[in-house]
Amino acid sequence: MVNPVHTSFEDVTLTLDGRRIFDGFDLELRERRVGLVGRNGSGKSMLARLAAGLVAPDHGKVRIEGADIFRDRAEAIRLVGILFQNPDHQIIFPTVEEELAFGLTQQGLGRRAARAGATETLAAFGKADWAERPIATLSQGQRHLVCLMAVLAMAPRLVILDEPFAGLDAPTIAQLTRRLGAVEQNLLHASHDLAALADYDRVIWIEAGRILRDGDPGAVLAEYAERMARAGADECSL
Amino acid sequence: MLSLTSPIRTPYHALRASTKLLALCVFTLAVTLSGDPRAVWGAAALVAGLYLAGGLRFAAAGLRMLRPLVFFVAIVALWHGILGEWAEGALVIGKLAAAFGLANLVTMTTRLDDMIALVERVAAPLARLGIEPRLPALSLALVMRFVPVQLQRAAALGEAWRARSRRRPGWRLVTPLALLAIDDAEHVSDALRARGGVRPPASSKG
Numbered sequence: 001m002v003n004p005v006h007t008s009f010e011d012v013t014l015t016l017d018g019r020r021i022f023d024g025f026d027l028e029l030r031e032r033r034v035g036l037v038g039r040n041g042s043g044k045s046m047l048a049r050l051a052a053g054l055v056a057p058d059h060g061k062v063r064i065e066g067a068d069i070f071r072d073r074a075e076a077i078r079l080v081g082i083l084f085q086n087p088d089h090q091i092i093f094p095t096v097e098e099e100l101a102f103g104l105t106q107q108g109l110g111r112r113a114a115r116a117g118a119t120e121t122l123a124a125f126g127k128a129d130w131a132e133r134p135i136a137t138l139s140q141g142q143r144h145l146v147c148l149m150a151v152l153a154m155a156p157r158l159v160i161l162d163e164p165f166a167g168l169d170a171p172t173i174a175q176l177t178r179r180l181g182a183v184e185q186n187l188l189h190a191s192h193d194l195a196a197l198a199d200y201d202r203v204i205w206i207e208a209g210r211i212l213r214d215g216d217p218g219a220v221l222a223e224y225a226e227r228m229a230r231a232g233a234d235e236c237s238l
Numbered sequence: 239m240l241s242l243t244s245p246i247r248t249p250y251h252a253l254r255a256s257t258k259l260l261a262l263c264v265f266t267l268a269v270t271l272s273g274d275p276r277a278v279w280g281a282a283a284l285v286a287g288l289y290l291a292g293g294l295r296f297a298a299a300g301l302r303m304l305r306p307l308v309f310f311v312a313i314v315a316l317w318h319g320i321l322g323e324w325a326e327g328a329l330v331i332g333k334l335a336a337a338f339g340l341a342n343l344v345t346m347t348t349r350l351d352d353m354i355a356l357v358e359r360v361a362a363p364l365a366r367l368g369i370e371p372r373l374p375a376l377s378l379a380l381v382m383r384f385v386p387v388q389l390q391r392a393a394a395l396g397e398a399w400r401a402r403s404r405r406r407p408g409w410r411l412v413t414p415l416a417l418l419a420i421d422d423a424e425h426v427s428d429a430l431r432a433r434g435g436v437r438p439p440a441s442s443k444g
């Protein structure tokens with residue numbers, strides 16, 4: 001079992017195109033599985049990108065296990081992996097095995113070892129026969145699974161998921177959620193699928209770059225669902 | 239997304255990328271310099287034979303990938319036809335067929351990551367000039383990955399346009415396409431950075 005990872009946002013300020021997205025944002029995570037909810041534009045993706053060290057805060061620090069995750073990229077690719085909403089934004093290589101092996105060569109493995117690692121991950125998911133498959137011949141759900149495998153092949157301690165299953169059909173979501181449930185990694189999971197977060201250790205609800213509620217999934221998700229239903233009934237809240 | 243590497247297995251898949259590329263270089267040079275139509279067409283026939291040895295299905299796939307060549311052949315034929323230099327035209331067409339045929343064969347039977355590793359090795363001396371040797375190789379991968387994505391985008395935007403207009407979109411799609419390409423580029427740069435970037439930091443720590 002993996003120990004919980006310590007992630008911290010310390011007085012983080014982020015401005016994009018002159019707009020304050022986060023202003024003195026503080027957050028400490030030590031739970032194994034953390035859910036993130038909030039309306040479109042509330043800042044979930046930016047929080048995910050900050051945590052993965054993809055964007056630099058204007059002020060403050062984002063640390064994982066004490067490492068400055070934006071600056072220390074060697075630690076970053078050892079500690080954290082991120083799954084984007086659109087697999088086509090994530091997949092760099094034209095075949096499955098190449099995509100999986102890439103991350104491993106990035107971690108310093110030789111090509112042969114990287115390929116072996118990719119094969120191993122594929123086998124662990126029961127997808128050994130996918131190795132040579134061109135990405136183009138995979139369905140959207142299958143591409144999501146490729147992204148998940150590519151992230152897990154690198155064996156990060158923390159996996160960040162930014163609405164990874166939006167737009168998929170219910171059976172595919174159920175299957176991918178089951179895969180995720182079996183994963184031993186720490187998760188930080190932004191989602192609109194509240195049921196997927198119900199058994200998490202902690203749920204954080206953000207609005208306009210601020211934490212609105214934070215705590216037990218039961219209480220936070222119930223209030224969030226209720227508020228969303230009310231906002232939906234309201235005529236002009238878009 | 240485009241995959242140039244053929245999923246139909248052939249014996250050529252097992253050959254080393256460097257061997258294949260070296261053979262391709264020598265072959266192309268010889269064919270280009272040769273003035274003997276029999277040698278040139280013999281070389282083209284040899285290439286055709288290599289395709290057929292990979293099986294009929296493989297040869298058919300190869301022929302499909304070579305379709306753009308028809309355009310060049312037509313231009314050459316037309317040009318030499320106008321000048322009345324039939325022999326010269328046949329020689330040039332034979333050279334095109336042989337050289338592009340073999341290049342395509344190598345592309346179809348070499349994994350992209352092998353190709354990239356090779357480009358990286360060849361580009362290694364660039365490091366002395368301060369250029370990251372992975373850069374040309376990674377660019378190659380990204381071009382292969384994103385040219386077809388952009389083509390798909392263009393087709394989708396074209397449809398979105400036609401669904402609401404009676405006129406053809408034409409150049410009006412250029413701006414939205416460019417914006418989408420920039421958006422894509424930002425996402426890819428994220429994806430690349432999330433996995434260590436162009437200059438992998440792994441060596442600095444264990």
Ligand SMILES: Nc1ncnc2c1ncn2[C@@H]1O[C@H](COP(=O)(O)OP(=O)(O)O)[C@@H](O)[C@H]1O
Binds near residue numbers: 038
């Ligand atoms: N590249 C950008 N430039 C400027 N503002 C941005 C950019 N990306 C996102 N934003 C703004 O940041 C805020 C948070 O966005 P985001 O994190 O994508 O929200 P969410 O993922 O919760 O839908 C939004 O108000 C959005 O408009």
Ligand SMILES: [Mg+2]
Binds near residue numbers: 044045046162163
């Ligand atoms: Mg988002």
